[in-house]
Amino acid sequence: xxxxxxxxxxxxxxxxxxxxxxxxxxxxxxxxxxxxxxxxxxxxxxxxxxxxxxxxxxxxxxxxxxxxxxxxxxxxxxxxxxxxxxxxxxxxxxxxxxxxxxxxxxxxxxxxxxxxxxxxxxxxxxxxxxxxxxxxxxxxxxxxxxxxxxxxxxxxxxxxxxxxxxxxxxxxxxxxxxxxxxxxxxxxxxxxxxxxxxxxxxxxxxxxxxxxxxxxxxxxxxxxxxxxxxxxxxxxxxxxxxxxxxxxxxxxxxxxxxxxxxxxxxxxxxxxxxxxxxxxxxxxxxxxxxxxxxxxxxxxxxxxxxxxxxxxxxxxxxxxxxxxxxxxxxxxxxxxxxxxxxxxxxxxxxxxxxxxxxxxxxxxxxxxxxxxxxxxxxxxxxxxxxxxxxxxxxxxxxxxxxxxxxxxxxxxxxxxxxxxxxxxxxxxxxxxxxxxxxxxxxxxxxxxxxxxxxxxxxxxxxxxxxxxxxxxxxxxxxxxxxxxxxxxxxxxxxxxxxxxxxxxxxxxxxxxxxxxxxxxxxxxxxxxxxxxxxxxxxxxxxxxxxxxxxxxxxxxxxxxxxxxxxxxxxxxxxxxxxxxxxxxxxxxxxxxxxxxxxxxxxxxxxxxxxxxxxxxxxxxxxxxxxxxxxxxxxxxxxxxxxxxxxxxxxxxxxxxxxxxxxxxxxxxxxxxxxxxxx
Numbered sequence: 088x089x090x091x092x093x094x095x096x097x098x099x100x101x102x103x104x105x106x107x108x109x110x111x112x113x114x115x116x117x118x119x120x121x122x123x124x125x126x127x128x129x130x131x132x133x134x135x136x137x138x139x140x141x142x143x144x145x146x147x148x149x150x151x152x153x154x155x156x157x158x159x160x161x162x163x164x165x166x167x168x169x170x171x172x173x174x175x176x177x178x179x180x181x182x183x184x185x186x187x188x189x190x191x192x193x194x195x196x197x198x199x200x201x202x203x204x205x206x207x208x209x210x211x212x213x214x215x216x217x218x219x220x221x222x223x224x225x226x227x228x229x230x231x232x233x234x235x236x237x238x239x240x241x242x243x244x245x246x247x248x249x250x251x252x253x254x255x256x257x258x259x260x261x262x263x264x265x266x267x268x269x270x271x272x273x274x275x276x277x278x279x280x281x282x283x284x285x286x287x288x289x290x291x292x293x294x295x296x297x298x299x300x301x302x303x304x305x306x307x308x309x310x311x312x313x314x315x316x317x318x319x320x321x322x323x324x325x326x327x328x329x330x331x332x333x334x335x336x337x338x339x340x341x342x343x344x345x346x347x348x349x350x351x352x353x354x355x356x357x358x359x360x361x362x363x364x365x366x367x368x369x370x371x372x373x374x375x376x377x378x379x380x381x382x383x384x385x386x387x388x389x390x391x392x393x394x395x396x397x398x399x400x401x402x403x404x405x406x407x408x409x410x411x412x413x414x415x416x417x418x419x420x421x422x423x424x425x426x427x428x429x430x431x432x433x434x435x436x437x438x439x440x441x442x443x444x445x446x447x448x449x450x451x452x453x454x455x456x457x458x459x460x461x462x463x464x465x466x467x468x469x470x471x472x473x474x475x476x477x478x479x480x481x482x483x484x485x486x487x488x489x490x491x492x493x494x495x496x497x498x499x500x501x502x503x504x505x506x507x508x509x510x511x512x513x514x515x516x517x518x519x520x521x522x523x524x525x526x527x528x529x530x531x532x533x534x535x536x537x538x539x540x541x542x543x544x545x546x547x548x549x550x551x552x553x554x555x556x557x558x559x560x561x562x563x564x565x566x567x568x569x570x571x572x573x574x575x576x577x578x579x580x581x582x583x584x585x586x587x588x589x590x591x592x593x594x595x596x597x598x599x600x601x602x603x604x605x606x607x608x609x610x611x612x613x614x615x616x617x618x619x620x621x622x623x624x625x626x627x628x629x630x631x632x633x634x635x636x637x638x639x640x641x642x643x644x645x646x647x648x649x650x651x652x653x654x655x656x657x658x659x660x661x662x663x664x665x666x667x668x669x670x671x672x673x674x675x676x677x678x679x680x681x682x683x684x685x686x687x688x689x690x691x692x693x694x695x696x697x698x699x700x701x702x703x704x705x706x707x708x709x710x711x712x713x714x715x716x717x718x719x720x721x722x723x724x725x726x727x728x729x730x731x732x733x734x735x736x737x738x739x740x741x742x743x744x745x746x747x748x749x750x751x752x753x754x755x756x757x758x759x760x761x762x763x764x765x
Contacts, residue, residue, distance in 0.1 A: 094148030097141045104138035232313075232346035235320070240265050240281050240341075249346050252311050254299035265344065269294040280317050284342050290317040293349070312353045316345040373689045376419045377661060380688030381616050383419070383710035387412040388622045391713050416710050419688075433564075435589035436474050438502045438517055439463035445478055449485050449500075456495030457488075465502035468517040471587040472564040480560050483553040484521040484580055491525025491578065498523050504586075516566075517586050522579035528572040536570065557582075603714055604721040608654030609633040613643040613670060614686075615662045619709075623657070626713040627720065640665025640673075647674055653681055655724055660687035671704075682727040684719055686711070 111131040115121045121128060226233050232249025234242055245260040253260065253268050265281070266274045273294035280290035296311045320341050390408045397405060446461045453459060470477075481500065488498050499522045504515060528536065537558040557580075561568050565585050572578035603626065610632050614620035620636055627634050635650055637643035639662050647653060656674060658667040671683045688709040707719050 097144040100141040101138050104134045108134035234344040237341040284317045284319050312350045314347045314349045318343045377688040380709040383412050385618045433473050435469045435591045438465050453489050458497045460499045462501035465517045469587050470584040476560045480557050483557050488523035496524040516583045519582040524577045527574040603630045604717040605631045606721045610655045611635045613637045613658040630717045640670040656683045660690045682723050
């Protein structure tokens with residue numbers, strides 16, 4: 088009986104162990120862990136070898152009746168035999184119980200997860216940590232701000248870049264509503280973007296962030312413009328890297344916000360728009376100056392003619408007209424200087440005379456509640472610079488001082504000789520000081536005040552180009568600008584310029600009469616303004632020249648084609664269809680030695696480099712007087728004839744040495760558009 092029970096128990100053990108071993112082996116095979124999961128393979132092998140061992144016992148029990156030998160000698164012993172049979176029955180019961188758990192715990196026998204190698208788990212965890220570190224490194228080192236928002240728009244996570252944009256730490260940002268991190272005027276639009284991201288996908292918008300000032304940061308908080316891209320977050324109950332169950336919809340879990348700082352781009356865009364506006368202002372100023380100078384040329388020209396025909400009170404009236412025209416011409420030059428469209432023309436400038444002469448204009452420019460004091464103390468010091476640009480320096484500094492004194496104050500402009508802040512070897516410096524009693528400049532922004540487009544004024548109230556223009560003009564003249572300012576104590580800006588030994592150009596009020604420089608030759612006069620054309624023709628005829636006229640370049644070519652030899656071309660620069668430079672090039676193609684006198688109120692860079700001393704070209708700026716026109720013509724013709732070897736070289740071109748005109752009174756000179764005087 089014992090032998091039978093033991094044999095039956097061993098048979099059950101064999102079948103169960105084989106089933107468990109094969110099931111584990113199949114799981115290892117299907118999961119491709121046969122070689123990597125050592126524990127699972129060893130377990131399957133143990134169950135298989137145990138099954139083989141118990142199969143040998145079954146075979147022994149089955150062969151015992153046939154051979155007459157007992158299956159095991161110990162089974163013939165009463166106590167040991169009973170214990171052995173009992174143990175085999177218990178083992179069979181445990182095997183059956185283990186097999187019965189397969190429905191409740193399928194991993195025990197159907198999969199290999201229970202036999203996972205600890206080293207494999209550690210390797211997987213290590214890969215997971217590396218992956219998390221890699222993605223965290225990307226998020227934390229990217230130049231953009233990364234923000235995770237929950238369903239209600241509250242910040243769950245923000246990287247350090249975004250926290251820096253709003254002036255907080257990542258911990259301080261966490262838990263705040265995302266809409267509270269932008270300025271109030273952008274919050275409604277941002278809330279709409281958060282609501283629309285769930286239905287319409289990615290939303291992009293721009294907003295100004297509400298940046299908190301940092302400890303120790305003085306002045307208003309820095310403005311930060313950001314471009315925000317909102318994307319819906321898709322979350323489910325599956326773990327990272329797992330696929331969601333088939334048919335299980337993903338749940339919407341807030342949004343991902345990518346925040347890019349576009350402050351520099353916005354500033355560059357604003358600077359470009361400002362530069363375009365300034366360019367438009369410059370073009371407008373140039374056009375106004377061109378037309379205005381044409382009118383001044385006619386006014387001053389005919390006033391000069393009248394001076395030779397009237398006496399008594401009428402003569403004083405005509406002189407007043409000329410003086411007014413001269414002041415208007417100075418205003419036009421200042422307009423071009425302010426618009427930065429006038430080419431630099433350096434000369435010896437008396438700074439005392441400059442600051443005294445500009446005082447009247449500054450009084451019109453500055454409000455009445457500001458007291459202006461001018462002290463000229465440089466003792467006639469001369470500097471080599473463009474006079475109009477120095478006037479622009481004074482105007483810019485005066486305007487800055489005016490804006491710094493909204494409640495009135497005192498503006499002082501002074502000049503003095505003396506050493507400056509730098510050693511320049513030989514020679515001395517002269518200083519222009521502009522001081523005010525305004526609010527002063529904070530120390531932390533003083534290093535930036537000469538940067539182009541930098542301004543502390545409200546948008547629309549300043550271009551940020553005033554002081555940068557001052558710095559550029561002074562540097563070009565070989566000088567330096569020094570700022571001394573403190574909040575509440577006012578500002579003094581000192582301009583140090585090197586002196587020069589050159590003498591200033593002759594100046595002063597226009598004389599009562601102008602003598603014309605006479606000459607002879609045939610002149611082709613081309614001018615699109617009819618009044619200037621008639622005036623210039625009348626002046627040249629009175630000076631003894633033969634004059635051919637045309638109103639534009641095409642007409643001039645027709646006149647030149649039918650005319651004889653030409654001694655000089657006098658042409659306006661800005662004309663319809665064909666400009667003066669093109670006309671000169673076309674005529675010089677057949678007359679290479681033809682000298683040209685360009686006249687213009689505003690050449691707009693069409694002439695390039697035209698030097699007055701050249702024998703084949705010169706430039707005369709409008710408005711000009713009749714005497715200056717004839718002096719330029721006489722000098723240019725003399726230089727051309729001297730270059731050709733047919734006459735002596737004329738003296739240097741100056742307005743103070745003009746030859747008198749031939750005996751031809753003004754009234755004898757007729758003016759018609761197509762007159763030719765032989």
